[in-house]
Amino acid sequence: MNILILGSGGREHSLAWAVKQNPKTDRLIVAPGNAGIALLAEVAAIDIMDGAAVVEFCGENAIDFVIVGPEAPLAAGVADATRAAGILTFGPSAKAARLEASKAFTKEICDACHAPTAGYARFTDAAAARDYVTRHGAPLVIKADGLAAGKGVIMGMTLDEALAGIDDIFGGAFGAAGAEVVIEEFMEGEEASFFILSDGTNALPIGTAQDHKRVGDGDTGPNTGGMGAYSPAPVLTEALQAQAMAQIVLPTIREMAARGTPYQGVLYAGLMIKDGQARLVEYNARFGDPEAQVLMMRLGAQALDLLLACAEGRLDTARVTWAEDHALTVVMAAEGYPGTPRKGTQIKGLGSLPETGWQMVFHAGTLAEEGAILANGGRVLNVTARGETLSQARDRAYAMVDAIDWPEGFCRRDIGWRAL
Numbered sequence: 189m190n191i192l193i194l195g196s197g198g199r200e201h202s203l204a205w206a207v208k209q210n211p212k213t214d215r216l217i218v219a220p221g222n223a224g225i226a227l228l229a230e231v232a233a234i235d236i237m238d239g240a241a242v243v244e245f246c247g248e249n250a251i252d253f254v255i256v257g258p259e260a261p262l263a264a265g266v267a268d269a270t271r272a273a274g275i276l277t278f279g280p281s282a283k284a285a286r287l288e289a290s291k292a293f294t295k296e297i298c299d300a301c302h303a304p305t306a307g308y309a310r311f312t313d314a315a316a317a318r319d320y321v322t323r324h325g326a327p328l329v330i331k332a333d334g335l336a337a338g339k340g341v342i343m344g345m346t347l348d349e350a351l352a353g354i355d356d357i358f359g360g361a362f363g364a365a366g367a368e369v370v371i372e373e374f375m376e377g378e379e380a381s382f383f384i385l386s387d388g389t390n391a392l393p394i395g396t397a398q399d400h401k402r403v404g405d406g407d408t409g410p411n412t413g414g415m416g417a418y419s420p421a422p423v424l425t426e427a428l429q430a431q432a433m434a435q436i437v438l439p440t441i442r443e444m445a446a447r448g449t450p451y452q453g454v455l456y457a458g459l460m461i462k463d464g465q466a467r468l469v470e471y472n473a474r475f476g477d478p479e480a481q482v483l484m485m486r487l488g489a490q491a492l493d494l495l496l497a498c499a500e501g502r503l504d505t506a507r508v509t510w511a512e513d514h515a516l517t518v519v520m521a522a523e524g525y526p527g528t529p530r531k532g533t534q535i536k537g538l539g540s541l542p543e544t545g546w547q548m549v550f551h552a553g554t555l556a557e558e559g560a561i562l563a564n565g566g567r568v569l570n571v572t573a574r575g576e577t578l579s580q581a582r583d584r585a586y587a588m589v590d591a592i593d594w595p596e597g598f599c600r601r602d603i604g605w606r607a608l
């Protein structure tokens with residue numbers, strides 16, 4: 189079959205890598221893609237936020253299956269447009285993607301289905317929000333309701349920080365995403381990510397992972413989109429996964445279906461674990477980045493079969509074939525990230541790294557120019573390896589990092605520390 193993947197990051201490179209290995213794949217096109225993706229698939233320059241343009245491209249290229257990578261086109265209704273045109277699509281409708289696009293909506297769903305999560309209040313008015321925070325006291329978490337590229341969450345560890353967060357959001361720091369503010373109880377514990385495919389009715393867990401949000405070793409410095417990840421996350425035990433399915437994921441899927449907005453796609457549940465209980469931090473309507481890179485490394489070619497079963501409503505009979513393995517990815521970022529990254533520096537040494545089912549360098553933000561690979565973003569490479577143990581995966585990944593010649597790039601040296 190002919191497959192179109194929408195997106196241009198390391199997540200989409202890893203999806204393309206897995207899909208490409210499946211014999212069902214004839215033609216594979218990624219739009220807009222990046223320099224690494226262009227080495228294994230065709231790339232096409234289309235506006236992935238424009239549903240009509242995507243549908244037209246699918247018609248011209250006889251596309252049988254569309255996989256939507258990032259949240260922005262989902263929230264913009266691109267999966268609705270392709271499905272309405274009769275094209276098999278992986279990814280939720282705009283209404284179902286509100287589980288990521290509106291934090292207040294997710295809280296409403298949790299209330300309706302009694303899913304354990306942080307206590308909260310919501311406000312459309314700064315004075316009322318400030319008054320609530322002053323009465324309540326710190327710590328509190330202040331969130332812009334809408335999509336803010338991962339930046340709309342402010343930790344109010346002191347009253348001043350919480351009040352400043354409210355002023356920033358209502359002051360327009362996140363544009364329309366900040367028209368409403370959600371104020372949450374601060375949850376302590378250890379965070380982990382749980383990935384579940386849902387076809388609207390059935391749910392199938394496809395893996396766990398743990399991310400590293402801070403830019404520096406030892407979890408120091410500012411927050412980022414994620415500096416590395418590994419899978420599985422040992423903190424998410426079988427018992428915790430069962431509890432999260434029973435109390436959080438399945439009730440959410442039933443509630444979404446009951447409202448006439450069934451959730452079809454991958455549900456990424458960010459969980460906070462404390463005292464043997466998981467509570468929901470947030471949902472995302474897509475794979476994590478860089479969590480997808482470790483999940484795809486472990487799933488390999490079967491990922492396509494699972495995404496097809498999801499899109500076709502056949503998850504009740506789908507199964508994951510697990511290996512006794514571990515995967516780990518190290519993000520290499522450009523100097524300056526998560527502030528303004530330095531662009532255009534040359535990355536050497538990639539050609540000499542073997543790319544196998546055990547190790548891959550996924551590209552997140554690269555550009556090819558006259559045969560050279562140049563950095564073209566903040567997070568630039570996802571150096572990913574698999575092993576029989578996590579420490580084996582880690583050693584393989586860092587051996588690759590050390591073989592890459594890119595003086596203007598940096599990475600954390602301690603990815604996986606919690607589990608190692």
Ligand code: AMP
Binds near residue numbers: 329338373375379458
């Ligand atoms: P979110 O975008 O909602 O996942 O928030 C981003 C990050 O902020 C999460 O990954 C957590 O580390 C943190 N966070 C969000 N909500 C809370 C909360 N209620 N309590 C503690 N930490 C939180």
Ligand code: GLY
Binds near residue numbers: 413472477478479
């Ligand atoms: N790595 C965090 C995310 O994809 O949201």
